[in-house]
Amino acid sequence: MPLSRLTRCDPARLLGHASTWILVGLMLSACSEQEPAENGPKGVPVAGERQQIDTLYARAITQVRQGRFDSAAVLFGQVLDLDDTHYEANLGLAEVHMRRDRHAEALAPLQQARSVDPRRPEARMQLARTLVRLERRREAIELLRELAADLPAHVGIRMLLADLLMTRKPPDPEGALVQYEQALQHHPEYRPARAGAAASRLRVGQLERATTELQTLVTETPGDVPLTFFLGTALYRQGQFEAAVDAYRDAVDALPPDSPRRLVRRWNLRAAYLAAHGTYPGQLPAEYHLELNDDARESPVHFTDVAPVVGVDRVDRGRGNVWSDLDGDGSLDMFTVAIHARHSLFRSDGRGGFADLTEAADLADLSGGWSATAADYDNDGDADLYVTRDAWEGRAANSLYRNEHNAAGPLRFTDAGDAAGVSDPDDSFHATWADVDGDGWVDLYVADGITGTGAANKLFINRGDGRFDECGRAMGAAVAGRTLGVAFGDYDADGDLDLYVVDVAGPNTLLRNDGGAGFTDVTTEAGVERPIQASYVSFFTDYDVDGDLDLFVSTMCHYEHFVESQVTGQAGGPRAHLYRNEGHTRFTEVGNHVGLRRSFGSMGAGYGDIDYDGRVDLYLSNGGPEMSRLEPNTLYQNREEGFADITESAGVGNLGKGHGATFADFDDDGDLDLYAGIGGHHPGDVWANSLYRNDGHGNHWIGLRLSGAAPNRGAIGARVVLRAGDHTTATQVTSGDGFGSGNSLDVELGLGQRDRVDAVEVHWPSGQIDRLGVPGVDRFHAVTESPDGR
Known part of the structure; x- marks a missing residue:
C-alpha cells in the first residue's frame, strides 16, 4: 500500500477514537477504495469480480449504518469469499462480530487483515481491543507495544497501553507512567495523559511531584472527581494533614449529594481530620460528618509500638513473617519478607532488642517474597526457612533456606530449594508445614495458581535425606484453583493433620487426612465451602473453649463496602466466616452471631490470647491495593458474649496495608506481643512495619516449650x-x-x-x-x- 494512501486514511486520527465502532465506521467511509493485494490467496479480482465486490461492500456498509449487523456479517463474508485480502472487509466483519458480542469470532478476520498489510495499524489496534475483551491482556499489551514503536507520537495507543498496564493483575504503575510520559512528549497539554501521569507518580512514590501536578490539574478544573481524591491522598501520605482535609472536602463536594462514593470520601476526610487535630468532628461542618456505628470497647491491655526503638521498623511492603529461635540461644528471633525487597533477619539479644543480621546470614535476597515459615526439615536441630514467590506477580521460584548454624560459627543460611526439590516455579502464595504421612518428618504444602495459571497446589513429602517428593496428586491434595491461604489442623481429633485450602475466586476445600495415606475432600459434608468469593486466609483455633478446633476464614471486601460496614455495623460485602466445630465432622458458621458481622479487606489475620483470659483473640490485617485506602487493622477481643472491637483503645489500628500478623512473647515478660507486616501493593505504598509490645495484664498463664522426638523436634502438629x-x-x-x-x-x-x-x-x-x-x-x-x- 502506498504511503500516500496510509496518510490519506489518517490512522492516527482514526485510532484516537475511544469507541471501536466509531473507529471502524470512519475507516470504512474514509478509506473505502480497495487496492488489490499483491499475490493474495484468492488472486487479484478481475473487473467483473471487482464490481461485484464493490457492490457487496457498499451494501454491507449500508447494513452497518442501519444497525443490521447480522446482514452486514453475511455481506462482508461474501466479499471475503471473493477476495479474502480485502482489508476493510476483514475489519468490518470483525467489528460486527464484536458488536454482537462474538469477540472470539472477530480474531480470524483481524489476524487476516493484519497479515494482508502488517504495516497498517487499524487491524492491530482492533485486535488489541479484542484480546482485552477475551481476557488475553498479555498478548494485547505486547501488540500495543509494537504499535507504539511504529507510531510513537500516537496518544491513543499510549493511553490504551497505559490503561492496560494499570488494570492488569498485578498493576504496573511504573510501566503506565512511561507511557503517559511518552504521550506527553508529543502532546504536552493532553489532560488525560497529565492526569494519568500524576496518579501513577502517586502509586510509585513520587509524592511531591504527584502533589504538584495534581494541584495544577485541580486548579485548572476544580471539582474533578478522581483528581481531588488523589490529591487528598498524596497530601495525607506526606503528613500534610490540614491540606489533606481541604482536598478531601473538595473531593466530597465534587460528587452529587446522593452519590454512594461520598461515604468513602468522608471516611478519608475523617482520617485526615483526626490526624490533623486529634479529635473528630471538631470544627468540621456538619455536611462532612460521618456517623459510625460505634461498637468499640475498652481493651484490657494496651500495646506500644516499639519497632523504632528496637530496630525492626523497616519501611517496605511487608508481607509474611515468622518467629523462631534460629540460633538456639533460647530467645525468639524474627524473619520477615516483603515484595521485591530484601529479607530481614532480626536476631534477639535476649533483652528485648534485636540486631539486623540479614547480610551476615546471607539472607539479603532482593527478590523478596510473600510468605515466610520455619521448620527443621533436615533434623539437624535448628529451624530452616521457606519463602514463597511471586503470588500476584506471576511465576517465580521459591526458596528453602537451610540453617547452617553450629555452636562454633555464625548464623548462616544457604538456599537449598533446588537441591531439596521444593523451589516450585509456579505462582505461589502461602505455604505451611506438617507431618502429613506420620513418618516423623515435616512435609510442606504450597498454595499455587493464584493468578489463574491453573497450577495445582503442591504437597512435598519429606524423604528424610534432605529431599522431597511432590505427591499432591497421588495423595489427593493437588487442589487446582486460585489458592491463597492454606492451614493445617486436626479438626476431627483423630491424631493426623487435616488441611483447609482457601480459593480467592471459588469455593474453599477441606481435606480430611486419612491416617497419612492420603486426603479425602469432605468440604460439603463439613459445610465449610464458603465464602465462595473473596476468601483470603485461614487458621484453626479453639475460639469457644470447648476443646476442639474451630476454623476462621478472612475475606477481602471493596473499600466502599468496608466504609459502608463501619456506618451500618453490618456486612456491606463479603465478611469473615467463623466455623464452630460441632463434634469433629461438621461445622456451623457463627461469625454473624458472635460479633464478626462487619466487612473488612482482611489480607491477613493472626490469633493469640492477648490478655491471657483463656480465650483466643483475633487480629485482622486490613487494606487493599488502592493507594487511597485508609483501613485500620482491627483487634477483636474474644469475650464470653462474643467478639468486641478493642482496636482503638489497644493502640494497634495501623492504617497501613496489613499482611502477616504474628504473636510471640519476644521480651519474655509473660504476655503476647504482636508483629504486623505493613505495606501496599504499589511500589510507593510503603509503611513502617510495627512491633507492638504488650504492656501487661493481670491474669495467670502457663507456657510450654515442646521438644518432640526426632525428627520433628519442633513438635509441629502437636x-x-x-x-x-x-x-x-x-x-x-x-x-x-x-x-x-x-x-x-x-x-x-x-x-x-x-x-x-x-x-x-x-x-x-x-x-x-x-x-x-x-x-x-x-x-x-x-x-x-x-x-x-x-
Whole structure:
C-alpha cells in the first residue's frame, strides 16, 4: 500500500477514537477504495469480480449504518469469499462480530487483515481491543507495544497501553507512567495523559511531584472527581494533614449529594481530620460528618509500638513473617519478607532488642517474597526457612533456606530449594508445614495458581535425606484453583493433620487426612465451602473453649463496602466466616452471631490470647491495593458474649496495608506481643512495619516449650489440651497459617484468674500422649516427648 494512501486514511486520527465502532465506521467511509493485494490467496479480482465486490461492500456498509449487523456479517463474508485480502472487509466483519458480542469470532478476520498489510495499524489496534475483551491482556499489551514503536507520537495507543498496564493483575504503575510520559512528549497539554501521569507518580512514590501536578490539574478544573481524591491522598501520605482535609472536602463536594462514593470520601476526610487535630468532628461542618456505628470497647491491655526503638521498623511492603529461635540461644528471633525487597533477619539479644543480621546470614535476597515459615526439615536441630514467590506477580521460584548454624560459627543460611526439590516455579502464595504421612518428618504444602495459571497446589513429602517428593496428586491434595491461604489442623481429633485450602475466586476445600495415606475432600459434608468469593486466609483455633478446633476464614471486601460496614455495623460485602466445630465432622458458621458481622479487606489475620483470659483473640490485617485506602487493622477481643472491637483503645489500628500478623512473647515478660507486616501493593505504598509490645495484664498463664522426638523436634502438629476447673481448651502447634506466617512454636495458654491447672495433655504428632500432672502457673515448662507416654 502506498504511503500516500496510509496518510490519506489518517490512522492516527482514526485510532484516537475511544469507541471501536466509531473507529471502524470512519475507516470504512474514509478509506473505502480497495487496492488489490499483491499475490493474495484468492488472486487479484478481475473487473467483473471487482464490481461485484464493490457492490457487496457498499451494501454491507449500508447494513452497518442501519444497525443490521447480522446482514452486514453475511455481506462482508461474501466479499471475503471473493477476495479474502480485502482489508476493510476483514475489519468490518470483525467489528460486527464484536458488536454482537462474538469477540472470539472477530480474531480470524483481524489476524487476516493484519497479515494482508502488517504495516497498517487499524487491524492491530482492533485486535488489541479484542484480546482485552477475551481476557488475553498479555498478548494485547505486547501488540500495543509494537504499535507504539511504529507510531510513537500516537496518544491513543499510549493511553490504551497505559490503561492496560494499570488494570492488569498485578498493576504496573511504573510501566503506565512511561507511557503517559511518552504521550506527553508529543502532546504536552493532553489532560488525560497529565492526569494519568500524576496518579501513577502517586502509586510509585513520587509524592511531591504527584502533589504538584495534581494541584495544577485541580486548579485548572476544580471539582474533578478522581483528581481531588488523589490529591487528598498524596497530601495525607506526606503528613500534610490540614491540606489533606481541604482536598478531601473538595473531593466530597465534587460528587452529587446522593452519590454512594461520598461515604468513602468522608471516611478519608475523617482520617485526615483526626490526624490533623486529634479529635473528630471538631470544627468540621456538619455536611462532612460521618456517623459510625460505634461498637468499640475498652481493651484490657494496651500495646506500644516499639519497632523504632528496637530496630525492626523497616519501611517496605511487608508481607509474611515468622518467629523462631534460629540460633538456639533460647530467645525468639524474627524473619520477615516483603515484595521485591530484601529479607530481614532480626536476631534477639535476649533483652528485648534485636540486631539486623540479614547480610551476615546471607539472607539479603532482593527478590523478596510473600510468605515466610520455619521448620527443621533436615533434623539437624535448628529451624530452616521457606519463602514463597511471586503470588500476584506471576511465576517465580521459591526458596528453602537451610540453617547452617553450629555452636562454633555464625548464623548462616544457604538456599537449598533446588537441591531439596521444593523451589516450585509456579505462582505461589502461602505455604505451611506438617507431618502429613506420620513418618516423623515435616512435609510442606504450597498454595499455587493464584493468578489463574491453573497450577495445582503442591504437597512435598519429606524423604528424610534432605529431599522431597511432590505427591499432591497421588495423595489427593493437588487442589487446582486460585489458592491463597492454606492451614493445617486436626479438626476431627483423630491424631493426623487435616488441611483447609482457601480459593480467592471459588469455593474453599477441606481435606480430611486419612491416617497419612492420603486426603479425602469432605468440604460439603463439613459445610465449610464458603465464602465462595473473596476468601483470603485461614487458621484453626479453639475460639469457644470447648476443646476442639474451630476454623476462621478472612475475606477481602471493596473499600466502599468496608466504609459502608463501619456506618451500618453490618456486612456491606463479603465478611469473615467463623466455623464452630460441632463434634469433629461438621461445622456451623457463627461469625454473624458472635460479633464478626462487619466487612473488612482482611489480607491477613493472626490469633493469640492477648490478655491471657483463656480465650483466643483475633487480629485482622486490613487494606487493599488502592493507594487511597485508609483501613485500620482491627483487634477483636474474644469475650464470653462474643467478639468486641478493642482496636482503638489497644493502640494497634495501623492504617497501613496489613499482611502477616504474628504473636510471640519476644521480651519474655509473660504476655503476647504482636508483629504486623505493613505495606501496599504499589511500589510507593510503603509503611513502617510495627512491633507492638504488650504492656501487661493481670491474669495467670502457663507456657510450654515442646521438644518432640526426632525428627520433628519442633513438635509441629502437636495438640495440647488444658483443663483448669471449668475451663477446657485446645491448641495446635503450627507453622504457616494466616498470611503465610508463623507465631512462635511456644504454647502459651491463658488461665484468667484461675491460679491452678488441673491437667495438661500433649498429643504428639507421633501419636504419643503425655499427661503433665499439675504444672505451676505463670512460667514456662520444658516438655520433652517421652518414649512410652505418661
